Amino acid sequence: MRPGIIRAAMVEESQSSEGADRADASRSAPNTRKPPAVRGYSYAQRSALRLFGVVLGVPLGLALLVICALVARLAVGPLSINWLADSIRERLGERLYYAYDVEFSDVLLDWSKGGGALGLRLEGVKIHDYSKEVIGEVPALVAEVPLGALLSGRTTPTELRLERPAIRWLATTGGAVKFDIGGSRPGISGKILEDIMILLAAAPGSAPEVDQERPTAPTLVLEDADITIGSEVDGSTLHAPAARIVASPDGAGVRTVYDLTLDGTSGAPARLLARSLFRTADQRIALEVEVSGVRPRELVALVPVLGPISGLDAPASGTVALEMDKYFTIGSGSFDVTFGPGRLRHVGWGLDVPVESGHLAGQLADSARDVAFETVFLDFGSTTLSGRLDIDGDGQRQRFGLDATISALDRAAVARQWPATVRGNAAYWLGMTPEAMAPLRLTLTGSHGVADDALLVDGVIEPPPTRVRVAGTLAAPMIDVAP
DSSP: OOHHHHHHHHHHHHHHHHHHHHHHHHHHSOOOOOOOOBTTBOHHHHHHHHHHHHHHHHHHHHHHHHHHHHHHHHHHSOEEOGGGHHHHHHHHHHHTTTSSEEEOSEEEEEEOTTSSEEEEEEEEEEEEOTTOOEEEEEEEEEEEEEHHHHHTTOOOOSEEEEESOEEEEEEOTTSOEEEEESOSSTTTTHHHHHHHHHHHHHSOOSOTTSOTTSOOOOEEEEEEEEEEEEETTTOOEEEEEEEEEEEEEETTEEEEEEEEEEBSSSSSOEEEEEEEEEETTTTEEEEEEEEEEEOGGGGGGTOGGGGGGTTEESOEEEEEEEEEETTOOEEEEEEEEEEOSEEEEETTTTEEEEEOEEEEEEEEETTTTEEEEEEEEEEOSSOEEEEEEEEEEOSSEEEEEEEEEEESOOHHHHHHTOOTTSEESHHHHHHHOSOTTOOEEEEEEEEEETTTOBEEEEEEEETTTEEEEEEEBSSSEEEEEEO
16 A cells, blocks of 8 residues: 555544544533523523513413402302492592582492493492482492403593483473482482583593593493473473483584383374484584374473474374573474374363374474474365464463465364354354355464463454454363354
8 A cells, every 4th residue: 555545544534533532522511602692682681581471470360360250250240349439439529529429329340231341330329419418319320441441451431321210301381491310309400410411521522633632531321211201381291211311422512312212102102312412612402303103292291382282192203403501491493293193182172183194394483482383284184274373472471373274174064063162153154154165264363371371362264254253261262253
């Protein structure tokens, strides 16, 4: 073998032996190198993060266990937390600027009806004024906070719900409205209603110019409310035993939606849907009401100045729009209702005649003292009456004017049915007039005393031109017809 080849083999064998020795040494020697940094953190930083995760995970885990236990407990039923009562009273007093004193019998924690929200429930709530007189009472008040908001640290209620409140609206003879919600006397709750409206109106709404960073006021819901709407004028009432009312802040004030199914009305239950806006700028209320199945005579409970239609007993559908002040005193408005088969009644006159259909439309003005029935149409089957009726008053006397056309009147038939309680010679005139089926033109002007019921009306009916005078009282009129 050549010397060069021998030296090369020896060098290669020596290098292999040294490499094996180094490998054995590296396996037996301790690892003193630091691991490379991962994602920009050093070994010390990663160790601190692991420790922080352990420390943070313990309270979070405990909180999760508490939440799970609370959810399981609330699934069984409400949880009494009456030990928080004093603190809650203090917070409520602070929110109400200590103008009212709030009392309640129990404090409960419960799930909301729809789920997904936690409700703080106050049972047997009574609100007192500074003289300790009860100005409001509700069976239950529930403040709801969504569970997601609670987990993120937000505890402001998104909804305040009054359950089964008893509410009374009573229109007075002077045009004002007395309001109470379980108060000790009629009309005593008006002040707190005004304060609630102002509180909601002061909260930011959905308008883009409003500062949305400020906390908004909660939506106010009246659930299963027992509502009675009445009038001192004629004693009429409307009753809704399970109404729902929702009031929420709006960019212009407070917007409210009403859903009432009425009972105690003539015939089947009637429906009343309404929307209102309490405007912050001028402290006035715009109300629009849709009625279905309500008798025109029963609308008088809602709008007392519509008293002239109180003799109608027929299901009506249509709209009533009112402009009111914050005390619910009507300033102006409009109405447009149609009605189906029914009857026209007047107990004092002994009047009870069938009506096939009708249409009433008009305007209210001058604090609702002026009423213009721009459209008056009554279909009695064999004849119709159409025209216009204008009424204005000062609270003491009502002055009115009627301009109407009566088509195809069978005067002899009317004479046979003429109420005996309506005195005078009108029946004689009806029976002797030769134009038995001719249309009639009727023009009347007169006045009626609100306090003494005194009635005085003059007019003309033609053909032939005939003077008509009505005197006495509205309950017992005397009609004089002079051909």
